[in-house]
Every structure is written in structure tokens, then in C-alpha cells.
Amino acid sequence: MRQSTHTLTIETKTRGLIEITRDIVHWVAKENFRSGLLTVYCRHTSASLLIQENADPDVQTDLQNYFEEIAPEDPDRYVHGVEGPDDMPAHIRTALTQTSLSIPILEGKAVLGTWQGIYLFEHRTRPHRREIVLHAIGD
Amino acid sequence: MRQSTHTLTIETKTRGLIEITRDIVHWVAKENFRSGLLTVYCRHTSASLLIQENADPDVQTDLQNYFEEIAPEDPDRYVHGVEGPDDMPAHIRTALTQTSLSIPILEGKAVLGTWQGIYLFEHRTRPHRREIVLHAIGD
Amino acid sequence: MRQSTHTLTIETKTRGLIEITRDIVHWVAKENFRSGLLTVYCRHTSASLLIQENADPDVQTDLQNYFEEIAPEDPDRYVHGVEGPDDMPAHIRTALTQTSLSIPILEGKAVLGTWQGIYLFEHRTRPHRREIVLHAIGD
Numbered sequence: 001m002r003q004s005t006h007t008l009t010i011e012t013k014t015r016g017l018i019e020i021t022r023d024i025v026h027w028v029a030k031e032n033f034r035s036g037l038l039t040v041y042c043r044h045t046s047a048s049l050l051i052q053e054n055a056d057p058d059v060q061t062d063l064q065n066y067f068e069e070i071a072p073e074d075p076d077r078y079v080h081g082v083e084g085p086d087d088m089p090a091h092i093r094t095a096l097t098q099t100s101l102s103i104p105i106l107e108g109k110a111v112l113g114t115w116q117g118i119y120l121f122e123h124r125t126r127p128h129r130r131e132i133v134l135h136a137i138g139d
Numbered sequence: 140m141r142q143s144t145h146t147l148t149i150e151t152k153t154r155g156l157i158e159i160t161r162d163i164v165h166w167v168a169k170e171n172f173r174s175g176l177l178t179v180y181c182r183h184t185s186a187s188l189l190i191q192e193n194a195d196p197d198v199q200t201d202l203q204n205y206f207e208e209i210a211p212e213d214p215d216r217y218v219h220g221v222e223g224p225d226d227m228p229a230h231i232r233t234a235l236t237q238t239s240l241s242i243p244i245l246e247g248k249a250v251l252g253t254w255q256g257i258y259l260f261e262h263r264t265r266p267h268r269r270e271i272v273l274h275a276i277g278d
Numbered sequence: 279m280r281q282s283t284h285t286l287t288i289e290t291k292t293r294g295l296i297e298i299t300r301d302i303v304h305w306v307a308k309e310n311f312r313s314g315l316l317t318v319y320c321r322h323t324s325a326s327l328l329i330q331e332n333a334d335p336d337v338q339t340d341l342q343n344y345f346e347e348i349a350p351e352d353p354d355r356y357v358h359g360v361e362g363p364d365d366m367p368a369h370i371r372t373a374l375t376q377t378s379l380s381i382p383i384l385e386g387k388a389v390l391g392t393w394q395g396i397y398l399f400e401h402r403t404r405p406h407r408r409e410i411v412l413h414a415i416g417d
Binding site for chain 3 (some may be wrong): 002037038045046070094
């Protein structure tokens with residue numbers, strides 16, 4: 001039994017879903033785990049993680065629109081405004097999605113389903129530098 | 140330290156919460172872990188996982204109604220429609236709940252609270268075959 | 279490779295976010311893990327976990343208000359009422375946030391970002407005794 005860690009750095013341009021499946025799958029393959037547990041961790045409170053369909057890009061558009069609708073950018077609704085009008089909705093959208101994901105590894109691969117992609121969900125409007133920590137434990 | 144993996148296959152009939160606690164508890168007992176970490180992983184993007192009260196079935200009715208209300212089946216709201224009118228709401232309800240759960244194992248049992256049950260939350264209307272991957276690591 | 283477990287007991291007074299970062303960080307330091315995986319697990323269905331900004335307390339106020347708004351205490355909306363009018367909204371707010379968190383440990387510390395705090399999110403109005411199980415595995 002052994003473990004391994006890596007930090008992915010993602011430069012985001014604006015709000016939206018950025019697929020990071022390939023980076024993660026490559027790292028698991030390179031680290032040569034046959035079976036184990038993969039953890040994906042986002043070190044931020046205004047960006048989050050999501051496992052979602054990566055076949056039809058319309059799904060990403062609808063997800064983006066949905067979260068903009070249920071946690072709207074509207075300064076009148078929030079007390080917290082010092083970091084800009086997009087910051088509090090970003091915290092709420094993060095709270096409603098994931099900061100960490102746990103995915104078993106089997107036969108050398110994370111057991112993602114056929115249509116599952118791993119996304120970084122950027123909630124801020126301006127560019128940000130995001131750190132995603134990967135951890136694997138197993139054989 | 141050792142690890143073990145198993146895939147549960149669940150045939151769903153329609154939308155709703157399906158309790159899978161017993162299947163999971165049995166597997167942990169059979170694998171004979173004294174202490175460790177259990178991961179439950181759903182390989183789908185239109186069904187999800189939830190830990191919720193398993194005492195009063197009304198809780199499940201209210202949860203079902205709530206998610207139907209906040210992510211309604213209404214084609215006019217979504218761009219993605221090719222897989223049927225229930226597919227995009229299914230993706231959103233999945234995004235708002237869980238794809239993976241992590242539960243410590245202590246004294247041979249997952250440390251579920253007294254009222255906690257583990258549910259597969261099916262979001263599609265028609266029957267589906269769902270795969271839930273279980274992983275345990277520990278002693 | 280080794281593992282360790284601990285139960286934190288938190289006495290809550292009423293609804294709101296209670297920061298438990300310090301208790302968790304202290305436990306990880308005391309257990310002396312250099313690298314590994316930390317799991318935080320909440321044994322309840324009307325209280326949950328959240329990683330959020332711990333700089334400006336206004337963020338906590340806005341999060342509290344937001345969840346009160348999207349899952350309001352309004353008996354007319356819910357079938358489940360036997361445990362009081364605040365119970366069903368508590369279950370929904372739990373479903374929308376987290377029951378478990380997974381955080382890698384690197385160089386002796388959980389890899390929390392600069393602004394990330396770990397919160398117990400109490401959703402019931404009256405005082406409750408909450409159990410949070412911590413589990414670490416690693417070297």
C-alpha cells in the first residue's frame with residue numbers, strides 16, 4: 001500500500017465549467033496504481049468541483065445558467081460585497097456543489113462512468129489561478 | 140492495511156429514493172474490516188447519492204417534491220433536450236446532491252448515525268440500470 | 279501506512295455555521311500524519327458540513343439567509359412535520375450541502391486553502407449535540 005499527491009494548477013478566464021478529466025486520468029496512469037482511492041480537492045471557496053456529463057456541451061450551458069439563476073449576481077440580496085458583486089454568488093454556488101470528490105481506482109483507472117467528466121466549476125468573472133490537489137492511496 | 144472493491148447493480152423503476160444501506164452494510168461486514176474508510180461512488184450523471192433520514196418515509200416524499208420543484212421538468216428552460224425532457228433536470232438534481240460519499244468504518248461498521256440511511260436518488264422517469272462502486276480501505 | 283479515528287462532539291445552540299477548523303487541524307497535528315487523507319463525517323441528517331470562506335463573517339450570514347430562503351420553514355410545503363416545522367427544511371439544507379468531506383494531508387497539514395474553514399452547519403432551531411467523526415489514513 002502506498003500513496004501519492006500532485007497539485008494541478010488551472011488558469012481560469014471567467015465563469016464556467018472547465019473539464020479536467022484528462023489531466024487527472026493521466027496522473028493516475030503515470031502513478032501506476034492498480035487499485036485504490038482517488039481524491040480530488042479544490043483549495044478555493046469561489047470555485048468548485050462537479051462530475052457531470054461530458055457528451056453534449058449543452059449540459060454545461062444549462063448547468064451554468066441554472067446556477068446563475070438560483071444564486072444570482074444581485075448585490076441587494078447579500079451583505080458580503082467587499083470582494084465584488086460576483087463573490088457572494090460564487091460562495092453560494094460552491095456550497096451547492098463540491099469541494100472534494102472521492103473516486104475508487106480499479107484495474108488502473110478511476111471508475112468514472114461512460115459519460116462522466118470531472119469539471120472545475122469557476123464561479124468568478126475575472127481570471128483566477130486555481131489549485132486542485134490530487135491524492136491517491138492503494139496498490 | 141488492505142483494500143476491497145465491489146459493484147452494486149440497482150435496477151430502478153422510476154424517479155425516487157431507493158435505500159441501499161443494507162446492501163452496503165452487508166458488504167462491509169462480509170469483507171471483515173475492523174476500521175477504515177468506506178467510499179460509495181455512483182457511475183452516473185442522472186442519478187446520485189444521498190445520506191438522509193430513514194425513519195419517516197414522508198421525508199423521502201418531501202425531498203423528491205423539493206428537487207422536482209427547484210429543477211423542474213420544463214423543456215423551455217433548458218437547451219439540452221435530446222435525451223428527453225427529464226434528462227436535464229436529472230443532471231441538475233445530481234449536481235445539487237452527491238456522486239460520492241466517504242464514511243469511516245469503526246468497530247466493524249460504517250459510522251452511520253442512528254437515523255442515517257444511504258440512498259440512490261434516481262432522477263430519470265424510465266427504468267435504468269445503475270452501478271454503485273463500493274471501496275473500503277483499512278484493517 | 280496507518281490510520282486513526284476521533285469523534286468531535288459539538289453542542290449547538292441554534293441554526294448557523296460553527297467553525298470547527300481548529301479542532302480538526304489540532305487533531306491531525308497530534309496524530310502526527312505527514313501525508314495522507316483526512317475524512318470528516320457528520321452523523322446527522324439535520325446538520326451538515328461545509329468548507330467556506332472564514333475571513334468575512336458576512337459570508338456566513340449570507341449563506342445562512344440563502345439556505346433559509348431556498349428551503350423555507352413553511353409547514354404548508356412539506357408532508358413531514360412530526361419533528362417540528364424546522365425539521366424538513368433541515369433535511370433539505372443537509373441534502374444540498376455535505377455529510378462528508380475528504381481533504382488530503384501534505385507536509386503534516388490538511389491542504390485547506392488560505393481562506394477555507396471547515397464548518398458544521400446546524401439547521402435545527404433548538405440546541406443539539408452533534409457528532410463529527412474524523413478519520414485519517416497515511417504515513
